[in-house]
Amino acid sequence: MNDMTQIPARDPAYNFAYLDEQTKRMIRRALLKAVAIPGYQVPFGGREMPLPYGWGTGGMQLTAAILGAEDVLKVIDQGADDTTNAVSIRRFFARTAGIATTEATPEATVIQTRHRIPETPLQAGQIMVYQVPIPEPLRFIEPSETETRTMHALNDYGVMHVKLYEDIATFGHIATAYAYPVMVDERYVMDPSPIPKFDNPKLDMSPALMLFGAGREKRLYAVPPYTQVSSLDFEDHPFEVQKWQHCCAICGSHESFLDELILDDAGTQSFVCSDTWYCAQRVKENNQ
Amino acid sequence: MSQPLLQVRDLSLLYGPQKGCQGVSFDLYPGEVLGIVGESGSGKSTLLSLLSGRLPPQAGSIGYRSKEGEWLDLYSASEAERRTLLRTEWGFVEQNPRDGLRMGVSAGANIGERLMAQGVRSYQQLRGAGLDWLGQVEIDPQRIDDLPRTFSGGMQQRLQIARNLVSSPRLVFMDEPTGGLDVSVQARLLDLLRGLVRELDLAVVIVTHDLAVARLLADRLMVMRRSRVVETGLTDQILDDPQHTYSQLLVSSVLQP
Numbered sequence: 001m002n003d004m005t006q007i008p009a010r011d012p013a014y015n016f017a018y019l020d021e022q023t024k025r026m027i028r029r030a031l032l033k034a035v036a037i038p039g040y041q042v043p044f045g046g047r048e049m050p051l052p053y054g055w056g057t058g059g060m061q062l063t064a065a066i067l068g069a070e071d072v073l074k075v076i077d078q079g080a081d082d083t084t085n086a087v088s089i090r091r092f093f094a095r096t097a098g099i100a101t102t103e104a105t106p107e108a109t110v111i112q113t114r115h116r117i118p119e120t121p122l123q124a125g126q127i128m129v130y131q132v133p134i135p136e137p138l139r140f141i142e143p144s145e146t147e148t149r150t151m152h153a154l155n156d157y158g159v160m161h162v163k164l165y166e167d168i169a170t171f172g173h174i175a176t177a178y179a180y181p182v183m184v185d186e187r188y189v190m191d192p193s194p195i196p197k198f199d200n201p202k203l204d205m206s207p208a209l210m211l212f213g214a215g216r217e218k219r220l221y222a223v224p225p226y227t228q229v230s231s232l233d234f235e236d237h238p239f240e241v242q243k244w245q246h247c248c249a250i251c252g253s254h255e256s257f258l259d260e261l262i263l264d265d266a267g268t269q270s271f272v273c274s275d276t277w278y279c280a281q282r283v284k285e286n287n288q
Numbered sequence: 289m290s291q292p293l294l295q296v297r298d299l300s301l302l303y304g305p306q307k308g309c310q311g312v313s314f315d316l317y318p319g320e321v322l323g324i325v326g327e328s329g330s331g332k333s334t335l336l337s338l339l340s341g342r343l344p345p346q347a348g349s350i351g352y353r354s355k356e357g358e359w360l361d362l363y364s365a366s367e368a369e370r371r372t373l374l375r376t377e378w379g380f381v382e383q384n385p386r387d388g389l390r391m392g393v394s395a396g397a398n399i400g401e402r403l404m405a406q407g408v409r410s411y412q413q414l415r416g417a418g419l420d421w422l423g424q425v426e427i428d429p430q431r432i433d434d435l436p437r438t439f440s441g442g443m444q445q446r447l448q449i450a451r452n453l454v455s456s457p458r459l460v461f462m463d464e465p466t467g468g469l470d471v472s473v474q475a476r477l478l479d480l481l482r483g484l485v486r487e488l489d490l491a492v493v494i495v496t497h498d499l500a501v502a503r504l505l506a507d508r509l510m511v512m513r514r515s516r517v518v519e520t521g522l523t524d525q526i527l528d529d530p531q532h533t534y535s536q537l538l539v540s541s542v543l544q545p
Contacts, residue, residue: 141390154368158375158405162390162397165404168411169396169433234411 008091010098017064017097023047027065027220031211034222039184040152041135046218056089056114057215059131063093063112066127066211072100074108079116079257079274086114103277115178117199119256119278122208124225130193132214135221137181137191157189160232168237177242182229189232190221198241198257203229246271251282291353293318293459293491299338299348306514309335312348314510314520318458321485321492323506323523325499325538330512332495333463339493340380340461341370355458375405379452379460383467385444388451389436395422395447396432402455421450426480442473446480453484462494466501478504499542503527511535 015021023045030044049057067073073093077085081103089112090101102108105120112129122128138148141159151157160181167175180197184190192203193212203210203223210223223229233239247254249270256278258271273279292315300310309331316322324332337343339350341362350362355377362370374380382388389398396418403414419429425446427439436444445465452460465481466474482505485492496502502509502523509526511519511534519532530536 141392150367154371156368156371156405158401159390161404161409162393162401165397165400165411165414166393169394169415233409235409236411 008095011095014096016069017067017093018049019047019061019064023061024065027061030220031062031065031222034211034220035209035224037188038223038227039188039190039221041219041221044218044220046215049215050092051088053216054133056085056112056131058213058217058220059112059114059129059215060089060092060213061215062129062211062213062220063110064097066129067093067097067099067110069097069099071109072102072107074102074105074111075113076111076116076118076275076277077114078259079118080276082276104281105277115194115196116257116274117195117202119253119273119275120281122202122206124207126208128208128210130195130210130212132191132193132212132219133216134179135191135212135214135217135219137179137189152188155187157183160189161234164232164234164237168234174233174237174239180239181232183232184223184229185227186230190223190229192229196242196257197231197239200229200231200239201241205229244271248273248279248282251279251286253279253282290318292316293320293353294339294493295351295353295359296339297349297351299335299345299350301334301338301343301345302515303334306516307331309338309512309515312510312517314517316459316491316493318491319489320508321490321494321506323502323509324493324495324512325497325502325509326512327497327538331515332497332512335512336461336463336493336495340378341374352459375402376455377458379455379457381445381448381452381460381462381465383464385436385441385448388448389444391435391437394433394435395427395439398436398447398451399454401451406455417454421454422447424453424484425450426476440473442469442477445469445477449481449484453488453490456488457490459491459493462492464496464498465494466496466498474501481505499527499539511538 027044030042034042049060075086075090077083093099094101105118110127114131136148138151141162142148164174178196179191179194180200182190182192182200205226207225209225213220231239244258248258249272251273253273256273256275259274261270263270294316297313299312302308302310312335326332338345344363352360352362354360399418399421400414403417408414418432422429422432427443427446436447466477494505506523509523510517513534519535526535527539530539
């Protein structure tokens, strides 16, 4: 499970963190703009990365632009440190930047994530980098890019609630479970990337800086520390996060986001924490 | 007589010589239905786009008196103000309901969209408005959760009307609202429209090439030809005693059954 021993040494053939310095400057300029206007999608000159779109190219470019030699990087994929996407991106930056990597959430200075926010509360000074497939929250209802930009510019967000209305009309409750739209700083509607809505409350007033990068769409956006982030809802159908009747089969946590595992052909289920480091940490504490 | 709702002066937009519309001036009063008739290419739809704030004119001005009684110059107002107007105090009924409806969401969501844009955040209230308006446009309220594409053409057009009227607009633009419908459905829709217009005291600008529609709905007519208004007057007056040669031609070319 722990691949720390196999982390390669820095390969001097690459510039630090793979991207060239001018590209990193360009992305940093876009990031500054994004931080200055919370929730606003800033276009940037997305580069070709040595892995396919959809594998986190947007997040990787942001990580490459902000990494310093002293940074400690954690990469998670659906909460897990040891899945393909997480392992390959962690190895990529260990090899191209020679930086330290970790699985421990509190030790990391930069956390690149695919679709989860760690259970362990984030601290001031930490940076979360999200991999975003579709940055435009209005896209599902308005296919035109010109039109969605005008809607953002004019604060014309009536259609956002149409989706939620449809959910209630069809399912009796708001059935959107991930990529649940949020309002950032009472101004911009933002797609928080496909994190489960369980994680939405963690965005609100977070002490950590949140950066979002979409590689294919070449857009990035940000939520600065201590920014108000509220999930859209109706007065009579307020925003709610998922709840489970089970606790984690490994560590017994009642608070964490659980993954359902099917154990055999008879459909026996088991529920375990999606955040592997959090789970392992709890097991360690319980054994002491 | 009260003040006009809409004041149009010397409105022009030309795509080429006599293509588009030019020199159009009129006043529209609250509760009045103005019909614009003319042949294809005479500039009716261009005029309607100019009036409804969708297309900036090359010359001329449009003044609108808001609910608060203030005059607003449509094209010197900001785009945000224009859009707010279009989804609150105004409505636009497209010729093809597919252009005016969101085909991917249910009838109820279509009706509720304007209310949501105005900040209504109570599901019960939206639901209530949806059911109420489906009833008013004679669609079975049980179909509130059905997609518009499962509706017939006439039903889609009525749904589009409900979607526009839910925010109680004061002024509605209609572009050939009965265009694609067969005669019996047309008659029913016209009947419904006439009822709603009188009941809600709507001001309407309706573009049509069908003089029968104009006679049924409009109080006043404007006849357009080659980008200019050639004759204006009360509907009955124009249809029974047309003065301009083109109006005479138009009236005489209606088939008498």
